[in-house]
Amino acid sequence: MTKHEIDTARLETLATKLSALARSSSAALLRSSVVPSKRRRATSPSPDIPQLDVLRGHLAVGKVHGGYDPGARPACDWQLGEAYRAQAIAEIHQDAQKDSSSRGSQTARCLLPILQNCKHPTTNDKPTTNDKGAMPELYLLDGHQAKTLLDKITPDIPIITERQQPFQWDDPARPIPEFFDWMEDHDRMVSVQIPSLQANESSCEPRSIRQVYERFLSQEKSDDPWNVLDCSCPVPSTLPDFLTGRNCQLLAQIRRAVLDKNGNSAGRTVATREKWTEWRDIERWALLSEGGHCTAAHMDSHGLATWITIQEGHFGFAWMSRPTTKQRQDWMDDTEYYNQEQKWRYWVLKPGQTVFFPSGTIHSVFRIRQTQTLGLGGHILQWSGLEQWIDVVRKQAEAPNSTNEDMTDACKWFPVIDDLARKRLKRVDALD
DSSP: OOHHHHHHHHHHHHHHHHHHHHHTTHHHHHHHHTSOSOOOOOOOOOTTSOHHHHHHHHHTTOSOOSSOOTTOOOOOOHHHHHHHHHHHHHHHHHHHTSOTTBHHHHHHHHHHHHHHHOBOOOBSSOOSSSOTTOOOSBEEOOHHHHHHHHTTOOOSSOEEEESOOSOOOSSTTOHHHHHHHHHOOTTOEEEEEOTTSBTTSOSEEEEEHHHHHHHHHHTOOOSSOOEEEEEEOOOSSOSOGGGOSGGGOHHHHHHHHHHOTTSSOOSOOOOOHHHHHHHHHHHSEEEEEOTTOOOOSBBOGGGOEEEEEEEESOEEEEEEOSOOHHHHHHHHHOTTOOOTTSOEEEEEEOTTEEEEEOTTOOEEEEOOTTOOEEEEEEEEOOGGGHHHHHHHHHHHHHOGGGBSSOOTTTTTTHHHHHHHHHHHHHHHHHHO
């Protein structure tokens, strides 16, 4: 047995202990903090209202309503969801008929059956089935509820909150121009995904920020919409408040440990600009896309949990809900694989709403052509999700096509987390 295998086995043991500590209070927490006293069944869209008119009405008011509010809670809007999905299906069907060798056409063919068969989720306050005992597939929470939940456990379904971002735009109706103002240096280069590129070649090409800026401010609709990939986030204070609890700080602690050149120093961390940038771009980034750009089903790489706050436009977010072990493995063996046993659910995110989804969530993003979109997001790791994280990273390393990034360095954090986990358990034992 190699040293790497020994360290991994020890890390799994430590992770199991930490997860057990976190689970000790999870049942009571879920009952008291998430599930409201009364449940209602969601209603279907009214058949006598044209869906396209409904969609236009919603998109015309696509700005954040109000500033930061920890008590704000998202409301179900199934009518918007159905209209948005119907429009996306019509557009993606057209894209699927284009050049069969292009990456955009390939994505459309993979995404089309998912959107045609995905449904509204059962939420913690609005089940969509007659089964009152159905397990929720999505949590709709205010900031207080989300923070209480995530500071104790790692959920196995997404969470959506509203108005949890401290930073506020000068013009909330159109943040994209202001976003470019924050970037300052427009000569820097970014990678841009372009659907017309061939599927067997790179999915992106380099463009300058200035080129992206000019294209987005022209607001011309395109049949070949750009998606700015891995764009750094110049805006401060974007981390949603509900993710600031101690349980959600494992990735930040890994960063401090990796950058600490002095071993066990508690002083200010000093690192090269390149190293700081690498970590900053893991923990905070931006998603900037022209209308109509979609992503095929995937997991976010390195087992990281993800949050995205919508700034402008609407995002369609679809995910495979509570997949069985076999369903997950079948998908990882062939990421274009789809059958109707998979339970795909979706939610249309509005400006001001944040989606958080845990490690290993199989998901996709779909957008309609009508509006550009901007989202600010980042990654975290939770102490309570350490056991799950190890399992996801191992599986992603075995099936690298399941993620959106290279997985050759998948286990690079194992030794650091091993050390952090041992120290955390030692501290917990000392308090008992």
